[in-house]
Amino acid sequence: MTSLINNILTFFYMLIGATFLIASIESARDKTNSTRWGTATFWLIFAVIFGVGQWLPNAVVGALLLVIGALSLLKQVKVGHIKSLNKEVSEASAKRLGGWIFLPSIILAVTAILVAQFTPFGGQVGIGVAAIVSLIVAMWLTKAGGKTVYEDSQRMVRSVGSAGILPQLLATLGVVFTASGVGTVTAKAISSVFPVGNHLLGVVLYCVAMAVFTVIMGNAFAAFAVITAGIGIPFVVAQGGAAVVVAALGMTSGYCGTLLTPMAANFNTLPVALMEMKDPLGVIKQQAPIAITMLIIQIILMYVLAF
Numbered sequence: 001m002t003s004l005i006n007n008i009l010t011f012f013y014m015l016i017g018a019t020f021l022i023a024s025i026e027s028a029r030d031k032t033n034s035t036r037w038g039t040a041t042f043w044l045i046f047a048v049i050f051g052v053g054q055w056l057p058n059a060v061v062g063a064l065l066l067v068i069g070a071l072s073l074l075k076q077v078k079v080g081h082i083k084s085l086n087k088e089v090s091e092a093s094a095k096r097l098g099g100w101i102f103l104p105s106i107i108l109a110v111t112a113i114l115v116a117q118f119t120p121f122g123g124q125v126g127i128g129v130a131a132i133v134s135l136i137v138a139m140w141l142t143k144a145g146g147k148t149v150y151e152d153s154q155r156m157v158r159s160v161g162s163a164g165i166l167p168q169l170l171a172t173l174g175v176v177f178t179a180s181g182v183g184t185v186t187a188k189a190i191s192s193v194f195p196v197g198n199h200l201l202g203v204v205l206y207c208v209a210m211a212v213f214t215v216i217m218g219n220a221f222a223a224f225a226v227i228t229a230g231i232g233i234p235f236v237v238a239q240g241g242a243a244v245v246v247a248a249l250g251m252t253s254g255y256c257g258t259l260l261t262p263m264a265a266n267f268n269t270l271p272v273a274l275m276e277m278k279d280p281l282g283v284i285k286q287q288a289p290i291a292i293t294m295l296i297i298q299i300i301l302m303y304v305l306a307f
Contacts, residue, residue: 005121010054012128017051020044022150023157030080038076042068043157046165068165077162082155093142103141108134160270173222182226190231202235203303210250211257211295218263220254227254241306249302256298259291260284 024043030036045064053061071077094101108130115126139149190209194201209231213223228250236246258264261284268283279285 001120005125008121008125008128012125013053014051015128017047017049019153019157020047020050022154023047026154027080027158033078033080035076035078036080038071038074039078039080042071042077042162065169068162072162079158079161082158083151097141100141104134104138107137173217175222177217177222177226182230184230190235194235196235197239199236199239199241199307200303202231202239202241203306204299206232206236206246206250207253207295207299207302210254211260211291214254214257215261215263218258218261220251220258223254223257224251236302236306241302245306246302249298249306253295253298253302256291256295259287 020043024040024047027033027036027043028040030039033039045068048056049061049064111130111133112123112126115121115129116123119126121129135149138144142148144152190205194205196202206227209227210220210223213227214220217223228247232246232250237243258267262269262281268287269280271277271283272280277283
C-alpha cells in the first residue's frame, strides 16, 4: 500500500510539474517581458524539481533552488503580459451559472475529506484526487475545453509569480529549524529571562511566540514544532497544562500570526496578486485587528481550559 501511495503522489507531483512547464513555455513566448528568459528558467526549474525531483541527487535539487533564489534576488522573475479574460464572456458565464460556480470548490473539499477519512490513501492523495475531480466538474459545468484549461492554468501560475513557491520553501525551513535544534536553543534563551512556573506567563509566552514565529516563518506548521518544543512543553505542559488543549490553541495562536505576515503567501500575498490590489499589504491591514483580538482570546482560553 505504501508503494502504491508513493506512486500516486509521484503522479500528482508530475502533474504539478507539467503545470509549471506550461508557465515556463508561455513566459518564454511573452516577448513583452524584459526578463522572459529568466522567468521561463525559473518556472522550468520548478517543473524539473516537481516532475522528476525524486530521481535527482539532493545536491542537484539544492543547487537548482539556489539558482531560483538568485533569479528572484536579481529581479529576473516578472509576471509579464498575461492575456486578460473576456469580460463579456465572463459576466455572461457568471450570470448563467449563478451559485453553481461554487460547486467545484465544495466538491474539492468534500472529496478530499472523504478520501482522507474513509480510505487508506491519506490526506495528500485525497487532495490530489479531489483536485482532479473538481477540475473535471468545473470543465463540465462551464463547458470549457482543453485550451481553456491550458490558458487558465498558466494564467493563474504566472499571475501568482514567485510568491507561489513560498509555502514550500517555508515548510522546508521549518523542518531544517527543527532538525538543527532551534527549539532547544529557544527554550534556553527564554528560561534565562523568564521564570518557569507561572502559568499565565507561560501561556502568554507560548501563544505570542507562536504568533511571532509564524510571522517570521509564514507558516504556523513550521513554527509549531519549534515553539512547542522550546516553550510550549517546558513552560506550559510541564507545569500541568493539558497537552491536547495546549497544542490545539497553540496552533490557532500561530494562525493569528499567519494573518499578519506577507510571508504567508497563500493567504496574504496571492490574493493581492490575483485581485491586482494596489496596496500590497491591503489584505493584512484588514485582518490585523481580527488577528490581535483572536490572539488575546486564545491566551484566555488556554489559561482557563488547560489548567
